[in-house]
Structure formats: structure tokens, C-alpha cells
Amino acid sequence: MLQVCPNGARDQSACPSVPISPAELAAAVREAVAAGATDVHLHPKTPEGADTLDPDCVAAAVTAVREAVPGVPVGVTTGAWAMPDPRRRVKLIRSWPVLPDHASVNWHEEGAEAVAEALLERGVGIEAGIFSGTRAASRFLASPLVDCVLRVLAEVTDTAPRTALAAARLLLGELGDALRAPILLHAEDGAAWPVFGLAAELGLDARIGLEDVLELPDGTPATTNAELVRAAHAILSASH
Template sequence: MLQVCLNGVRSRAECPRLPVTAAELAAAAREAVAAGAEDIHLHPKDRDARDTLEADAVAAAVSAVRAAVPGVPVGVTTGAWAVPDPHVRAAHVRSWSVLPDHASVNWHEDGADEVAAALLERGIGVEAGIYSGTPAAERFLGRPGPVRVLRVLAEVAGTGSQGALHAAERLLAELSSAAVPILLHGEGASAWPVLRLAAARRLDARIGMEDVLALPDGRPAAGNAALVRAARGIIHQEGLRAC
């Protein structure tokens, strides 16, 4: 499965082409799905283009994207940078009037279990965000009770292309006992090397303007669809190598 991450915490100051409004997210999702994306992750924004978990913003973004790509799963963030207090994050989830198919919960953030429980109460799938270089894997795997998550988002963060593959291998080793699907992805310089590794390992993968703004050859990407097309090419190449 290839997920497209449409915008992330970025702003238009960093990337003028970044989709921010509900209409822009819908257009970007339509183009990305046409290019080969099978799942969507997005960050709803407020009027100042900042990440928000407010019900109206979530409803607008999710509804617009669903209308543009019916049948394609749509997920949102619950990152602590948007709302630091986990109790308030959970309250926001319980206030949502339009429910995404899934939402990411970062397990290195305080209150991850509480936010995940609120999502599950609403019938929303949980993507467990496990960042490299953090205690997230230990926290996630050490939690009591059954693991009720849709997938693990294994993110190689804070490393350049040189160390990306080593960091990814370490992270996958830490998650070897997780009996759930793993989506492996990187960010910045690590995005493309890690995507190649995910394709070679037959793992789910992710690409989009949240993770990287350049194509594998270093040229600026015109948008999410261009990134998805490049990722599809890599996945196809790795598939041929395995034959």
C-alpha cells in the first residue's frame, strides 16, 4: 500500500504549492490517487494555516477529500504540536462530527494511549506513529492488553541519507514483535532511501509533501502527484528485482 501525506506541519512560507485549504487538499488528493496513491494522510489547518484538531476544520478537510476520491481511506494527524495537552486532544477527537477512517498517534508523545482510546471509541482506526531515536517502540510494545491498531507508522526521523538505512533497520528490528502491518517511511534526505527499503521488504510505504519536497534526483517536486509517480516507479523497479 502506498500512502500519500499531503501537507504535514509545513507552511506555505516553506513551500508555496503546499495544499492547505479543504479545496486544495481535495485537488491534491485527486491528483495523487490518479498517480497511484491508495491511502491519504493529511493535516487539517485553521484560518492561519496552522495544524488544528478542531471539529470544523477536520470535517471540512475530510469531507472535501472524500468527495474528491470516494472509497479511498482518509486519515488525519493527532500530533501534540497542534494541541499539547493529551486530555484536550482526546476531547477534540470526541467532538469530531465527520470521522476520518484513521488517525495517527505518536507514541513518543505523552498521552498516546488516551488519544488512541478516544479514536477507538469513535470507531476510527489508529496508526501508531513510532519514530526512530525515541522510546516510542518500547512504549508501544510494552503497553498492557491487546494491540488494537490499524498499522504502525515506522518513521525514520532526524537522519540524513547516509544513516537512513541503518536507522530504518534498527527501527524494524525493534518492531519485529509487532503483529500488525508496518508502513515504513522517512523524511527529508531519508525519504527516498527508506522508500526503496520499504519496497524491497514488501512493506507499506508513504510519500508526499509532508515528508519530502524533492524528487529522487533532487529536482523540486511539482506537487504530491509527482512524488507519488516517482514512488510508484521505485516500487515497480524493486518488484522486478524480486522476480
């Protein structure tokens, strides 16, 4: 599975092509799916470009993207930076009028299990975000929800190309072989492409997009999410 992450917490000061509005997200994801993406993880934004869990903003983003790519699963973030209070986060999720297919829950964040339970109550699949360098892996493996998630997002926080691969392997080791859910392995910035190559080598799910990296494998700036997806798809095809 190749997921596109078109925007993340970035704004257009980082890259003019980062999609902010629902219309921009829809256009970017349509192009990315045409280039080979099969799943979507997006960050709904306020009109000013800040990440948000606001019901209207989530509904607008999910609806626009879903209409642009019918049949392709669409997920959103529930990151604490969008709403630091976990109780308020749960309340917002319970008020969403339009539900995504899945949502990421970062297991190192306060209130992760309550957020995940709110999503499960509403029939939304959970992507368990397990960040390297945190206690997230052990907390997740001890959670009663460990077998209730759609997939695990193994997120390598080390952005240095020379050390990120070791961090990725360590994180995978912490998750262990008994994990039933599929693993999506990814990293950011300078580590994004090396770790993507490792995911391809190991046959794991992977993702790419302007949330994770602003450059192509050869170091040239990426102009669109679709350009990143095409490069990622070529790596996956070569690994098979």
C-alpha cells in the same frame, strides 16, 4: 499500500504547492490518487495554515478529500503540536462531527494511549507512530493496545541519507517480528527516498508526499504531490 501525505506540518513558505485549505487538499489528493496513491494521511489546517484538531477544520478537510476520492481511506494527524494538552486532545477527538477512517497517534507523546482509546471508542483506526530515537517502540509493545491498531508508522527521524538506512533497520528490529500490524516505513527530507527504497525492497507499506520530502529522487524540486507519487509508484513497480 502507497499512502500520500500531502501537507504535514509544512506551510506554503516551504513550498507553494503545499495544500492548506480543504479545496486545495481535495485537488492535491485527487491528483495523487490518480497517480497511484491508495491511502491518505493529511493534516487539517486553520485558515492561517496551522495544524489543528478543531472539529470544524477536521470535518471540512476530511469531507472535501473524501468527496474528491470516494472509497479511498482518509486519515488525519493527532500530533501533540496541534494540541499540546492530551486531555484537550481527547476532548476534541470526542467532539469530531465527521470521523476520518484512521488517525495517527505518536506513541512517544504524553497521553498517547488515552488519545488512541478515544479514537477506538469512535471506531477510528489507529496508525501508531513509532519514532526512531525515542522510547516509543518499547512503550508501544508494552501497551494493551498493541494488537488494536490498523498499522504502525515506523518513522525514521534521522534525515541524513548515509545513516538513515541503519536507523530504519534498527527501528524495525526494535519493533520485532511478533508485531501483528502491518508496518509503513518512512522518513523525511534527505532520508525520504533512501528509506522509501528500503520499504519497497522489504515489501513494507510506504508513503510519500510534500509532508515528507520536497524533492524528487533525482534531487529536482517537486512541484506537486502527484509528481512525488508517480516517482514512488515507479520505484514500487520496479521492485516487484
